[in-house]
Amino acid sequence: MIDTFETQLREHGLSVTAQRLTLLQTISDYPHITADQATEIARKQLGSISRQSVYDTLNMLVEKGLARRIQPFNSPALFEDRVGDNHHHLVCRNCGAVEDVDCAVGYRPCLQASDDNNFVIDEAEVTYWGLCPKCQSKNSKSRKSTPQTRKAKS
Amino acid sequence: MIDTFETQLREHGLSVTAQRLTLLQTISDYPHITADQATEIARKQLGSISRQSVYDTLNMLVEKGLARRIQPFNSPALFEDRVGDNHHHLVCRNCGAVEDVDCAVGYRPCLQASDDNNFVIDEAEVTYWGLCPKCQSKNSKSRKSTPQTRKAKS
């Protein structure tokens, strides 16, 4: 799988470095991860990596279309490797949990704004706000930020 | 008009203070304003107001449904007084300009997620990303720095 990552990097004219390969693996394993969490995980692989490299790499991956960045209120940016399918996100107002949700209407329907004000639109980001099942029952008044610990994708 | 603001505050069980009246006026005058910009403007009215009061007040107005907060990537939170109509936003990737755009399909259509994962959804935030007319013509002169655009050592 790391091999595919190398190919992806080369196809985009990017140097192949251990840092980039590791971060590609990381966002593949942990969807909706913060830069900080990615740093922590990458460090277990690499021994060390600078914070700046993590930001540079994640930003660059987004730029190249190899990763996607979402930014819910009250949360640092989250990164994921699921790109190109224009999917959306459910975000819990209480605990910050994030879930993927497929586009409601079909292929990139949201790119049709009612009036584009002469903007050239390339993406529609949809965030559904609410309460996750756990926070509905717990009725918990607690917590505000700090994305919770995440489990790796199986 | 300040009178209406006073009524609004009382109806929500809130004390009426010069700071709150001024900020209500401010977000009415300047849609999509940052907390910092609001502070600057409010200070011209009031002489002084603490940063904390501005945040407290704006957050509280959002909480009470008297204001709305949007948070585009790479931008501080923006506040506006246009609430309850589920309108959306165009954001320029280059200069950050924000424009209102009415809901494409009708009344709160976006609250219909294809699969709600058992979340209780109360809002759908839609952000259309692209380039504003000005930035389309100006080309990439004022682009923000990315790993790719950073200068090599001199």
Add this chain to the structure above:
DNA sequence: ATCAAAATTTGGACAATGTCCATAATTTTG
């Protein structure tokens, strides 16, 4: 109008997230 309780405001410290910059190290090119 006056007073005490409740609510709000203030300022300074602090936290979180992210970028800038110069230099060092690594990777790619030839």
Add this chain to the structure above:
DNA sequence: CAAAATTATGGACATTGTCCAAATTTTGAT
């Protein structure tokens, strides 16, 4: 392998926002 290009590093710095305890203002009841 050496030169050139690219990338990584770390430390300073900027921005945005919150925490906290003391001071002030507002409210509600005499």
